[in-house]
Amino acid sequence: xxxxxxxxxxxxxxxxxxxxxxxxxxxxxxxxxxxxxxxxxxxxxxxxxxxxxxxxxxxxxxxxxxxxxxxxxxxxxxxxxxxxx
Amino acid sequence: xxxxxxxxxxxxxxxxxxxxxxxxxxxxxxxxxxxxxxxxxxxxxxxxxxxxxxxxxxxxxxxxxxxxxxxxxxxxxxxxxxxxxxxxxxxxxxxxxxxxxxxxxxxxxxxxxxxxxxxxxxxxxxxxxxxxxxxxxxxxx
Numbered sequence: 279x280x281x282x283x284x285x286x287x288x289x290x291x292x293x294x295x296x297x298x299x300x301x302x303x304x305x306x307x308x309x310x311x312x313x314x315x316x317x318x319x320x321x322x323x324x325x326x327x328x329x330x331x332x333x334x335x336x337x338x339x340x341x342x343x344x345x346x347x348x349x350x351x352x353x354x355x356x357x358x359x360x361x362x363x
Numbered sequence: 364x365x366x367x368x369x370x371x372x373x374x375x376x377x378x379x380x381x382x383x384x385x386x387x388x389x390x391x392x393x394x395x396x397x398x399x400x401x402x403x404x405x406x407x408x409x410x411x412x413x414x415x416x417x418x419x420x421x422x423x424x425x426x427x428x429x430x431x432x433x434x435x436x437x438x439x440x441x442x443x444x445x446x447x448x449x450x451x452x453x454x455x456x457x458x459x460x461x462x463x464x465x466x467x468x469x470x471x472x473x474x475x476x477x478x479x480x481x482x483x484x485x486x487x488x489x490x491x492x493x494x495x496x497x498x499x500x501x502x503x504x
Contacts, residue, residue, distance in 0.1 A: 324463035324472040325393040334393070334475045338457045342442060345482060348489045349439055355493055359500040 374416035381409035389483035403486025435488040
């Protein structure tokens with residue numbers, strides 16, 4: 279029974295998410311930050327490599343969570359395979 | 364698992380070069396293409412090469428898996444500690460609190476080389492940990 283209750287919630291959440299996305303990819307109105315990164319990246323972060331400037335300064339939270347995700351993967355593999363023996 | 368003398372010799376001779384290349388990729392991550400993730404994968408692959416050619420017992424004597432797992436868990440805490448240092452110096456979480464330096468040098472861009480090093484060690488330990496667990500508990504390759 280619980281399974282069927284969750285289906286309307288899923289549909290409602292999907293509709294909300296789809297209708298709330300206002301971004302049009304490729305629209306130059308939404309691409310201001312690209313120009314900002316290219317012009318100001320070296321001044322802001324001091325890194326020659328702009329990819330490193332993005333993933334270690336502007337988006338460093340994503341990098342933190344990405345390392346945590348790798349740790350979760352190792353922990354999950356260890357947990358499931360050590361029980362098998 | 365037995366491997367021939369040719370494979371053992373080649374692996375032994377290739378190991379320092381692969382390790383050196385991984386360290387180069389990690390330390391130059393903010394200057395040239397590369398970075399923590401890629402360099403970490405290269406470092407992990409170097410250990411996997413030794414593992415594949417020398418077998419599980421010989422590698423377990425060299426690489427202590429207990430230390431590796433403790434290192435892997437402690438390095439995340441060090442990452443978060445670096446973020447908290449950003450708060451304690453008067454900015455926000457994970458702020459680049461070190462001086463930027465002159466662009467183009469190894470010791471520039473604040474704490475980016477440090478973060479690359481942290482991520483590199485983490486990824487190398489993780490890749491080798493996954494491989495080791497899969498090898499040990501799922502049988503021979």
